[in-house]
Amino acid sequence: MLVKLTKKINVNFEIKKIISNAGWLLFDKFVRLMFGLLVGVWVARYLGPETYGQLAYVITLISFFQVIALLGMDTILVRDIAHNIDKAHQNLGTALILRFCVGFLCLIVAVGGVAFFNGAHFALLTLLAGGGLVFQCADTIDIWFQSQSQSKRTVIAKLCAYTITNIMRVVLILCHSPLWAFALLLSIDALLSALALTYAYRKFRTKHQWSATVEKCKLLLSESWPYLVSGLSIILYMRIDQVMIKNLLGEESLGVYAAALQFSTLWNFVPVTLSVSLAPYIARKKREGEHEYYKAIGNVFLMFSFIGWGITLIISVMSPFIIEIMLGTNYTNGIGVLAIHVVTNLFICLGVAQSLWIVNERKGTFTLYKSLTGLVVCGIANLTLIPYYGIKGAAISAVLSQFSASILFNLFFAKRIFLMQLKSLFFLR
Known part of the structure; x- marks a missing residue:
């Protein structure tokens, strides 16, 4: 009887923890939804269909490389940490190094590819907007928070950065700023989010300092590559329509x-x-x-x-x-x-x-x-x-x-x- 009661209490606590964690994540997305409906739509009205189409095209191209830079490891990392928290520092440290290196490489390839196929104008916009390919490696910290149902720390950190970015976006509209300024703001948002997550991690660390190992690198890549390719396929069939519309319709x-x-x-x-x-x-x-x-x-x-x-x-x-x-x-x-x-x-x-x-x-x-x-x-x-x-x-x-x-x-x-x-x-x- 006592065992059943204890198990029931543990289950109820676990469910409450899940609900609380999901609540924080939904709150984050709700605030972003409000900003999107107010500021994001204002940007679209300000730029107009044609100029906004140029920005959308660059964002679409960058999104392909963002999937590559994340390496499809998120769910694998959460699962492994949930199974063995003592190895969390090795999983996270290895993922961080891998994502930083791949993200930097993706930025170079993205800018070079756009310059070759679309010209200098779009290459400049890609360079200004593509900083997130490097800075998003800091999202590895979020994996740690997710595994411990501590997503509220990510929410608070990222919302602070996102709020600052949207205030800056409004200022750009009021100052009648050019398109390149809105592209640059995408990288600024990624940088602020990375800094905020780093600060949040200092308040809730893993037991051991993060470290990367060659063995863990091989294990993660051997299991994550199907998720990486599938993630790239998903973003392709969700965004390829925009590339085709730009080329076929303008x-x-x-x-x-x-x-x-x-x-x-x-x-x-x-x-x-x-x-x-x-x-x-x-x-x-x-x-x-x-x-x-x-x-x-x-x-x-x-x-x-x-x-x-x-x-x-x-x-x-x-x-x-x-x-x-x-x-x-x-x-x-x-x-x-x-x-x-x-x-x-x-x-x-x-x-x-x-x-x-x-x-x-x-x-x-x-x-x-x-x-x-x-x-x-x-x-x-x-x-x-x-x-x-x-x-x-x-x-x-x-x-x-x-x-x-x-x-x-x-x-x-x-x-x-x-x-x-x-x-x-x-x-x-």
Whole structure:
């Protein structure tokens, strides 16, 4: 009786810890959402579709390299630290060094590649905006906080930096600053976030000083490479449409498309944030037994489906009011884009939920094949639909690729997960 009571108390404490951690992460994203709706939209209105399209194009190119610089290690590091906290300093130290070196290399390649294909103007914007490729190695500190359900430390640190950056962004608008200043502010934001995280770490350290080892480097890279390639594939099929729109339809169309997507993609943080807090919990359920493990996974699918449906229906119905009120008449062509593209949130929610299963089953290559499927579908759909339907065709392609990668793929290679996803779509247990 005493053992059962103790176990129940521990479970309740664990759940409260998860809820508290998720609450802090959601608070962070909510504040960023407010800044995005106010300052981010103001920037889009100030720059106009064509100039904003240039900035969006540079951000899209940098996002490809940001995925590479992170090396796909986040969930692996959280899992390993949750299993053995005594080795946390080696995991984190090795990841930090790897990410710094790769990030610096990515910045050089990004600027050189853009200079060759797009000219000096876009190369300068990439150089000014690409500092985050180097500074984001400090996000390794966040991995430590995540593993200990201490994400509030990351939230406070990054929100301080983000608030300062947005104040500076408003100043730039009021001073009628040029495009390059807004590009530079992206690197400044990354630098301030890195400094704030470093300060936060001083208040909550690991037991031992961080250190890097060649052996740990090999182990991390050997397991993380499928997640890296899959992450790159995901960002490709989520952003390649913007590259194709710029080349096929022009910078103005890209500006309208990118501005409309702000109101669709900003909701992606909800399932991602919750999955970060649930990752240690699911990892522990895996050790408790098959029944408890799949019961927990099923509940996650059900919860994420409810969230996905809520986002999709509300934003789709409100899309005319959102575009006209927030962005103005210059962006009215984005109404249909938003109404269609927001459907991706439903499939993204279920895909993120499945990632918890993939990590605990150590099926890294599975993630790779799923994302490659999405990339192939996205490429074919965009080439087919954009010439006929313009930016709406790109939105339809995004929905098709997310559905293929997140759900349809499982029909052939993970039927148990597919059935769980299908039931969750209709709120069945």
